[in-house]
Each structure stands twice: as C-alpha cells, then as structure tokens.
Amino acid sequence: MATDAGIIAIGAGLAIGVAAIATAWAQKTIGAAAVGATAENDKMFGRGLIYMVLPETIVLFGLVIAFLLIQKM
Amino acid sequence: MFKPREMKRALIIGAKHDLGKTIELLHSLGVVHIIDYIPSEEEDRLILGAPMENASGVSQQLLKLRSSAQLLDINPENPPVSAKMTESQITKDLDLKIHDLELSVVSLTEDKNRIETHLKKIDDRISQLQPFVDIDIPLELYSGYEHIMVFSGFVRDLKKLTDTLPRITDEYDLFSADDDEQVIALFIAKTHAEEAEKLLGESGYTEVKLPEGNGLPKQFIEKWMQQKQELSEKLGQTNKELLEYRKRYAEFILASEEYLSIEVQKAEAPVRFATTTHSFIIDCWIPSHNLIKTKDALEKETDGSLFIEDFPVKHEEQPPTLLENPKPVKRFEFLLELYSIPNYRDVDPSFILSLIFPLFFGLMVGDFGFGILLILVGYIFMTKFKESEGFSNIGWYIIIAGIFASIFGLFLFGDMFGMTFQNAPAEGMATYSWSGLLGINIPIPSLIHKMEALGLTELLVLSIVAGTLHLGLGLLLGVISERKHNWKHAVTKIGLLCVLIGLAILIFVMADWTWGQWLKPLKHSAVAPLLWGYLIPAVKAGVYLGQLLIPYVTIALGILGVVIILVSTGGFGLIEVLEVTSHLISYTRLAAICVAKGAMAFAFNIIGLGLILSGNIIIGIVGVVLLILMQLIVLALGSLSSGIQAVRLHYVEFFMKFYKGDGVKFTPFKYNRKYTTHE
Numbered sequence: 001m002a003t004d005a006g007i008i009a010i011g012a013g014l015a016i017g018v019a020a021i022a023t024a025w026a027q028k029t030i031g032a033a034a035v036g037a038t039a040e041n042d043k044m045f046g047r048g049l050i051y052m053v054l055p056e057t058i059v060l061f062g063l064v065i066a067f068l069l070i071q072k073m
Numbered sequence: 074m075f076k077p078r079e080m081k082r083a084l085i086i087g088a089k090h091d092l093g094k095t096i097e098l099l100h101s102l103g104v105v106h107i108i109d110y111i112p113s114e115e116e117d118r119l120i121l122g123a124p125m126e127n128a129s130g131v132s133q134q135l136l137k138l139r140s141s142a143q144l145l146d147i148n149p150e151n152p153p154v155s156a157k158m159t160e161s162q163i164t165k166d167l168d169l170k171i172h173d174l175e176l177s178v179v180s181l182t183e184d185k186n187r188i189e190t191h192l193k194k195i196d197d198r199i200s201q202l203q204p205f206v207d208i209d210i211p212l213e214l215y216s217g218y219e220h221i222m223v224f225s226g227f228v229r230d231l232k233k234l235t236d237t238l239p240r241i242t243d244e245y246d247l248f249s250a251d252d253d254e255q256v257i258a259l260f261i262a263k264t265h266a267e268e269a270e271k272l273l274g275e276s277g278y279t280e281v282k283l284p285e286g287n288g289l290p291k292q293f294i295e296k297w298m299q300q301k302q303e304l305s306e307k308l309g310q311t312n313k314e315l316l317e318y319r320k321r322y323a324e325f326i327l328a329s330e331e332y333l334s335i336e337v338q339k340a341e342a343p344v345r346f347a348t349t350t351h352s353f354i355i356d357c358w359i360p361s362h363n364l365i366k367t368k369d370a371l372e373k374e375t376d377g378s379l380f381i382e383d384f385p386v387k388h389e390e391q392p393p394t395l396l397e398n399p400k401p402v403k404r405f406e407f408l409l410e411l412y413s414i415p416n417y418r419d420v421d422p423s424f425i426l427s428l429i430f431p432l433f434f435g436l437m438v439g440d441f442g443f444g445i446l447l448i449l450v451g452y453i454f455m456t457k458f459k460e461s462e463g464f465s466n467i468g469w470y471i472i473i474a475g476i477f478a479s480i481f482g483l484f485l486f487g488d489m490f491g492m493t494f495q496n497a498p499a500e501g502m503a504t505y506s507w508s509g510l511l512g513i514n515i516p517i518p519s520l521i522h523k524m525e526a527l528g529l530t531e532l533l534v535l536s537i538v539a540g541t542l543h544l545g546l547g548l549l550l551g552v553i554s555e556r557k558h559n560w561k562h563a564v565t566k567i568g569l570l571c572v573l574i575g576l577a578i579l580i581f582v583m584a585d586w587t588w589g590q591w592l593k594p595l596k597h598s599a600v601a602p603l604l605w606g607y608l609i610p611a612v613k614a615g616v617y618l619g620q621l622l623i624p625y626v627t628i629a630l631g632i633l634g635v636v637i638i639l640v641s642t643g644g645f646g647l648i649e650v651l652e653v654t655s656h657l658i659s660y661t662r663l664a665a666i667c668v669a670k671g672a673m674a675f676a677f678n679i680i681g682l683g684l685i686l687s688g689n690i691i692i693g694i695v696g697v698v699l700l701i702l703m704q705l706i707v708l709a710l711g712s713l714s715s716g717i718q719a720v721r722l723h724y725v726e727f728f729m730k731f732y733k734g735d736g737v738k739f740t741p742f743k744y745n746r747k748y749t750t751h752e
Contacts, residue, residue: 046411050721061658
C-alpha cells in the first residue's frame with residue numbers, strides 16, 4: 001500500500017507540474033505578443049489580458065486531477 | 074441599469090441663419106451625439122458644411138495662447154488654480170490680453186534663450202583658454218610674426234615632441250605646462266614649419282584657436298568670469314519674471330484656453346453637418362428620455378422654424394452606447410470598457426460585475442487581516458490618485474474586495490494574516506493560532522479550514538457552485554439578449570444550460586460527502602422530508618461507470634442539451650459543450666488561489682513565529698522584520714493574482730456567454746468644463 005501511495009503522489013505531482021509547464025510555455029508566447037500589441041495600442045490591454053490568462057485553465061485541469069489522485073491515497 | 078439607454082435617431086433641419094443659435098443650444102444641452110456627415114458621390118446636392126465665420130480668428134487666438142502656455146510651462150496636469158472664471162470675465166479684453174501676454178512672454182523667453190546661449194559660449198571659451206594660464210604668455214605674442222610659425226594646442230605624446238624637435242632644428246621655443254592635459258605653445262622658424270607640423274601630427278596634436286587681444290590669459294579669464302556673473306544675474310532676473318508671469322496668468326490662461334476650445338468646438342461643428350446653399354441638416358442620436366426636452370428647447374429658441382424628425386433604431390443601425398448606473402456601480406464601467414465598450418443591444422453587466430467581481434476577489438483573498446489592509450490600500454489609491462480615473466476606480470474595486478475578504482475571513486475561514494483564530498483540530502505539525510498565541514479564546518470558528526484536505530475539498534465544491542451559478546447567469550443573459558436577434562443562438566444557450574446543470578449535478582454527486590455535511594443543519598427542518606425523501610434519492614439514482622456514479626438526471630440533461638444544440642446549430646455547436654465543461658472547471662481557480670495564498674501565509678508564519686518565539690532577542694527582532702516583509706509579499710502577490718483571476722473569470726468565462734461588445738461610446742456634443750462656468 002505504501003508503494004501505491006508513493007506512485008499516486010508522484011502521479012499527482014506530475015499532473016500539476018507538467019500542466020504548469022505547459023501553461024507557462026503557452027503564456028510565454030502569448031504574453032510577449034500581448035505586451036507588444038498593448039505597446040502599439042492601449043486599447044488592446046483588455047483583450048491582451050484575456051489571451052494571456054487563457055492557458056491558465058490547463059494548470060487547473062492538472063490541479064483537479066492531482067486532487068482526485070490524492071484523495072485515493 | 075441593465076440595458077444601455079434607449080436612443081432615437083433625429084434629423085434637425087433648418088435655415089442657415091438659425092445655425093449659430095442651434096449649435097449654441099445643442100452645446101449647452103449636451104445630450105446629442107452627432108453623426109458626422111460623409112459626402113457621397115450619388116448625393117451631390119448635399120455638401121459638407123463650412124466652419125463658422127469666427128472659427129479662424131478663435132483658432133488663431135487659441136494657438137497664441139497655447140504657445141504662451143507652453144513657454145510658461147502651464148499644463149492641466151499641474152493646475153495651480155481652483156477658482157472658476159465666468160465667460161464674461163474671460164471675454165473682457167481677451168484679444169488685448171492674449172496679445173500682450175504673448176508679446177511679453179515671447180520677448181522674455183527670447184531674452185532667456187539669448188542669455189543662455191551667450192553663457193554657454195563664454196563657458197566654452199573659458200574652458201579652452203584655461204590650460205594656457207599655466208604657460209602665461211600674453212595673448213598678443215601668439216601672433217603677428219613674419220618668420221615664426223606658432224602652434225598652440227594639446228599633444229598626446231609630449232615626450233616624443235621634446236625628444237624629436239631638436240633633430241629638426243634648434244630655432245624653436247617650446248612652452249608646455251606641467252599638466253595632465255599636455256598643453257603646448259611652440260614657436261618655430263617658418264622654414265621648418267612643415268616638418269614640425271608632421272611631427273606634431275605624430276604626437277597627437279589638436280589645435281586650440283586662441284582669442285585675439287592683449288593681455289595674459291589669466292586676465293581674459295577674469296574678464297569673462299565677470300561677464301558670466303553678470304549674465305547669470307540677468308538670467309535669474311528673467312526667470313523670476315517668467316515665474317511671476319506664470320503665477321499671475323496661470324488662472325487666466327487655463328480658463329481662456331478652455332473658453333476658446335469651447336468656441337472652436339462650436340465654430341467647427343458645421344463641418345460635421347450636411348448643408349445646402351441655404352440650409353443645414355444635423356444627423357444625430359439623442360437618448361429617448363431627452364428627446365422631448367431637446368425638441369421643445371430647440372423649437373422655443375428658433376420660434377419653431379426648425380424641422381425636427383425622429384426615427385426609431387433600425388435593425389442594421391448601431392447606435393452609440395450610453396450606460397446609466399448609480400455612482401458606485403458606474404465605477405465598474407471602467408472595468409467593462411477595458412474589455413470592450415458594450416454595444417447598444419448588449420445587456421449592461423456593470424451591476425453584476427460590481428457585485429460578483431469583488432465577491433470572487435474577496436473569496437480568493439479570504440482573510441480578515443489582509444481584507445482590512447486591502448481596504449486601506451484601496452483608500453490610499455483613491456485619495457492619492459484622485460486625478461487618474463483608472464487608478465481611483467481600481468482603488469474602489471480594492472476597497473469593496475477588501476470588505477468581502479474581511480467578511481469571508483471572519484465568518485467563513487476564521488483567519489487573520491494566514492493564521493486561524495482557533496486551534497486547528499488535530500494536525501500533526503506545529504501550528505499557531507491567534508487563540509494559542511494570545512492566550513485567550515477567540516470564539517471565531519473556521520467553517521472551512523484552508524490548510525486541511527477537507528477544507529480544500531469543500532472549497533473546490535464551493536468553487537463549482539459559484540461557477541455553476543455564474544455561468545448559468547451568463548447563459549441566461551445570453552438567452553435574453555439573443556432571443557430577439559438570433560433565436561437559434563438563444564436555443565443553443567438553453568441546450569448549454571441543460572448540459573451545465575447536468576455536469577454540476579454529476580460533480581455534486583461526486584462530492585456527496587461534502588454536501589451531506591453542508592445539508593446536515595437542515596436535517597430537522599420542515600424541508601427535510603422533501604430533501605431526503607425525494608430530491609436526494611432522485612439525484613443519486615444512476616448507473617455506475619467503474620467507481621463513478623453517473624446520475625440519471627445528468628444523463629437525461631446531457632442528452633437533452635446535446636439534442637437541442639444539434640437541432641439548433643448542428644454538429645459545430647458541440648464544441649460549445651466542451652467549452653462549458655472547461656469553463657466550469659476553470660472556476661476551481663477560486664479554490665486554488667485561496668489555498669495557495671493561505672498556504673504561503675501559513676508557511677511564512679511558521680518561519681517568522683518560529684524565530685520570534687525562539688527566546689533570543691536578536692533573532693526575535695529579525696523574525697519580526699522578516700514576518701512583516703513576508704506578510705506584505707503575501708498581500709501583494711495574493712491580491713494581484715486574486716484580482717487578475719477575478720477579472721479573468723468575468724472576461725473569459727462569464728462575458729463569452731452573452732457579451733458582444735464592440736460598441737461606440739455615446740459622446741455628447743459638449744465640453745466638460747474645469748476652469749470656467751457658463752452664464
């Protein structure tokens with residue numbers, strides 16, 4: 001049972017960690033483009049912010065899966 | 074409050090001799106949004122209007138005034154006045170005043186520039202001659218020879234020069250100053266001048282042209298220094314006079330600039346109208362509730378000689394948006410416009426935004442101490458940045474969010490600065506609580522404990538509840554705003570609503586135990602038989618997929634929703650089912666940030682309090698400083714991410730369900746007076 005718990009913990013960690021990397025990867029590109037757009041036109045700020053935060057949902061999927069896994073421990 | 078103001082399109086047609094009066098009245102009423110006339114090739118009987126006769130004169134005055142204002146460095150960001158001037162005060166001798174002001178300011182500024190250039194020249198001369206003070210030869214001796222050539226300047230390699238010169242000739246005299254700069258004066262027979270020049274070039278020579286005149290360099294410099302002194306005094310005097318002008322005329326300049334801007338705005342208004350030889354046509358939008366009043370005023374002013382016709386909004390027209398909200402809600406229009414200005418047919422979500430945005434913000438912060446600090450920070454924002462619309466609005470949002478955060482902190486989480494008021498029930502590690510620290514029992518329980526697995530489960534379920542309600546409201550608003558324009562979209566949204574409720578029920582059944590806890594207080598109430606007798610068994614009935622119980626209600630609602638979507642928009646609409654699913658899960662960020670912020674404060678408290686309670690005074694002091702710093706970091710990071718995430722939940726998840734945006738803001742034909750009053 002102890003090994004099971006360990007494997008589950010590793011799985012939960014991977015779920016949120018890898019999802020966070022994916023989010024960061026997506027945000028890196030979008031963020032740079034959004035800042036560029038805002039520099040050219042102030043009105044793009046709102047829209048830029050939206051595009052910027054879109055990938056954050058990915059890490060939340062990771063969080064939910066991690067949480068469901070942890071509950072099985 | 075929930076819809077932009079209703080508009081009517083109006084045509085105001087009249088004879089040209091009424092144009093001035095009409096513009097004057099429309100400007101003072103300030104309720105019409107003029108539609109610029111764009112000449113078309115098919116309609117050649119209508120031409121663009123020409124500015125009023127006084128336009129060029131007023132513009133010129135304005136130009137003069139602005140140039141004076143710029144020279145005196147008067148700008149609206151730095152207003153030195155508070156009193157308002159009346160128009161008659163301004164117009165009295167306006168021409169003369171502007172003319173005089175311009176003359177004196179321009180001449181003073183020219184004086185100032187001349188003196189500054191002169192000063193700079195003298196400085197240059199002094200710095201050039203200064204090294205020659207050490208050589209100490211009168212300046213008249215540097216020139217006027219028949220057989221001697223004189224080189225004066227700097228060399229880079231003095232040693233090379235002194236070593237090599239004797240090889241060329243002995244008919245020379247070299248003076249040099251014992252200085253870092255290696256200044257030289259070389260007097261050499263003209264016959265050897267060419268060789269000497271070559272040698273100088275190799276030694277890195279740069280020539281300095283010395284001034285003509287009689288006397289030692291020192292005397293020259295003294296003379297110049299004296300000149301410089303006099304000029305500086307003069308400059309100070311001129312600057313003082315300019316400052317005097319600035320002080321004396323700032324009020325007048327700001328007020329008359331505003332007055333003239335208004336006059337120019339009015340004088341140039343006809344350029345936006347269509348005209349014929351003898352008449353004009355003003356095409357404009359008027360809020361319906363102002364229509365009668367405007368019509369009456371216009372008719373009275375021109376003795377009924379105007380023809381005014383109004384039309385209801387046509388389907389293809391896009392009227393400007395005028396939002397009408399009470400002041401506290403109005404501040405949230407800024408947040409709305411940051412996303413996009415609502416269009417005329419949109420629902421105005423300002424009111425909902427003003428409630429739910431700070432609610433989410435506050436829930437994520439969820440701490441009594443940080444809540445109070447947020448209220449303070451918001452207050453500082455509002456008072457410090459009164460001039461900036463954006464910052465003072467943000468201050469307002471922070472204050473309301475702070476109030477919600479304090480309420481959640483006090484009644485739901487029972488914590489302050491990341492520490493609960495009462496001891497956490499049976500946790501393995503060393504934790505602190507306010508009751509334990511202060512040694513008194515503070516009777517504020519934590520209904521949800523952020524730092525326990527159970528607390529996280531409860532928060533996640535709470536997030537899903539919030540998400541279901543928020544998204545459901547968004548979809549309902551979508552149905553309401555779409556039903557008249559595109560019934561297919563409206564029906565699709567009803568389908569999505571079915572899917573959303575089905576999904577939510579599935580998640581609630583998964584979180585069965587949590588719900589059981591929350592519903593416990595109802596066990597002995599009147600609704601208990603209904604709940605436990607019918608509702609809960611009905612929801613819980615379902616099939617098992619592995620370990621997962623899928624309720625029949627979810628299956629039924631899911632199938633119903635999908636069928637509705639398939640019928641109304643076809644297979645493509647199914648993408649929206651996925652979207653709603655991911656949006657619902659997206660609300661778990663409420664729980665995630667709440668816990669992450671709480672955990673950060675919790676960890677910092679263990680570090681800081683550990684140091685403070687260590688018993689050593691020095692370590693204790695370090696601990697206090699560290700703890701304050703760390704708490705400030707939590708406040709900054711926590712409120713920043715909470716704020717952004719709360720905005721995001723509205724912009725992305727909520728608005729996408731019903732909000733179109735891309736509207737045109739209602740800009741009335743008027744001027745917001747700051748320094749003048751209308752008589």
